[in-house]
Structure formats: C-alpha cells, structure tokens
Amino acid sequence: MIEIAAASCLYHDFIRQLRNDQRVQGGFLEHVSISSAQQDVYMTKFASRYLVALIADQPAGYAGSIDNDIRVCTHPEFQGRGVGRALINAIMERFPESQARIKPGNHASEALFLACGFKQVGESDGLLIFRRADLAAG
Numbered sequence: 204m205i206e207i208a209a210a211s212c213l214y215h216d217f218i219r220q221l222r223n224d225q226r227v228q229g230g231f232l233e234h235v236s237i238s239s240a241q242q243d244v245y246m247t248k249f250a251s252r253y254l255v256a257l258i259a260d261q262p263a264g265y266a267g268s269i270d271n272d273i274r275v276c277t278h279p280e281f282q283g284r285g286v287g288r289a290l291i292n293a294i295m296e297r298f299p300e301s302q303a304r305i306k307p308g309n310h311a312s313e314a315l316f317l318a319c320g321f322k323q324v325g326e327s328d329g330l331l332i333f334r335r336a337d338l339a340a341g
C-alpha cells in the first residue's frame with residue numbers, strides 16, 4: 204500500500220540522495236550533486252511544497268510543486284508500482300494549478316502525466332508543457 208506523507212525532516216536526505224542518484228538523473232533537465240548543506244537551505248524554504256510516498260514505512264518517491272512546476276521522482280526499486288501516480292494525484296489535490304515541464308524523450312514521465320489526466324499543451328525552452336486536461340483551457 205502506498206501512503207502519502209508530508210516531507211518532514213525525516214525524509215530530506217532521502218529526497219537529496221534520490222535526486223542525486225545517477226539512475227534517475229537522465230529524466231531531469233539538470234544533472235546535479237546536491238550537498239547536505241544545500242539541501243538544508245532548500246528544504247527550509249520549500250519542504251511544505253513537497254510530499255513523499257511510503258511503502259511499508261519506507262520512502263519510495265517524492266514530488267513537489269514549486270511555482271506550480273512539478274518535480275517528481277520514484278526510487279528505481281519502486282518504479283512501476285503506482286508511486287508516481289499517487290504522488291501526482293496528491294500534489295494536484297494540494298496545488299491544483301501545477302503543471303509539468305518534461306524533457307523530450309522522457310517517456311516514463313510522459314506516460315505518468317498522461318495516466319494522471321494531463322495532456323501536452325505546448326513547448327517552452329525545449330521542454331514539453333503538460334497540464335491537467337480539465338484545467339488546460341484556463
């Protein structure tokens with residue numbers, strides 16, 4: 204069962220390590236190596252806009268919406284089990300105006316957002332813009 208929880212300080216290092224994980228970096232626009240100190244500063248500001256997904260009390264993925272821009276990642280060991288879908292649905296309940304900017308060729312991310320009722324509404328700076336179909340017109 205997937206549980207959605209607030210991104211309390213218990214999970215800040217999980218989020219950092221997952222974002223730094225070479226196995227997921229290809230899905231993002233930028234390759235990063237975030238230090239603990241950088242993560243502390245970032246999370247002090249933005250933790251309230253992040254959620255984590257837990258499976259059997261273990262963190263399995265995270266999502267956040269900053270300036271209505273969604274970032275999402277599922278740990279490789281938990282991919283394909285509905286974690287991303289649960290996170291996006293929870294993010295959209297809390298931050299309903301959010302949209303996704305997807306790197307062309309990130310088929311997993313495109314499939315995830317389509318499965319969550321998004322559609323592509325355009326392109327900007329070389330990224331595909333996806334909005335929830337019911338909100339796309341507004």
Ligand SMILES: CC(C)(COP(=O)(O)OP(=O)(O)OC[C@H]1O[C@@H](n2cnc3c(N)ncnc32)[C@H](O)[C@@H]1OP(=O)(O)O)[C@@H](O)C(=O)NCCC(=O)NCCS
Nearest residue numbers: 227230276277282283284285286287288311312314315318
């Ligand atoms: C994109 C990502 C978050 C998907 O997470 P996930 O937990 O594996 O996704 P889910 O299991 O919830 O799948 C949701 C839907 O997307 C589809 N999907 C997920 N990964 C897929 C893949 N690799 N290929 C095709 N479809 C895929 C699933 O089939 C599912 O659709 P369905 O319910 O109709 O079967 C995950 O692959 C990831 O973390 N990638 C690296 C980071 C990244 O690219 N983040 C996005 C930046 S915009």
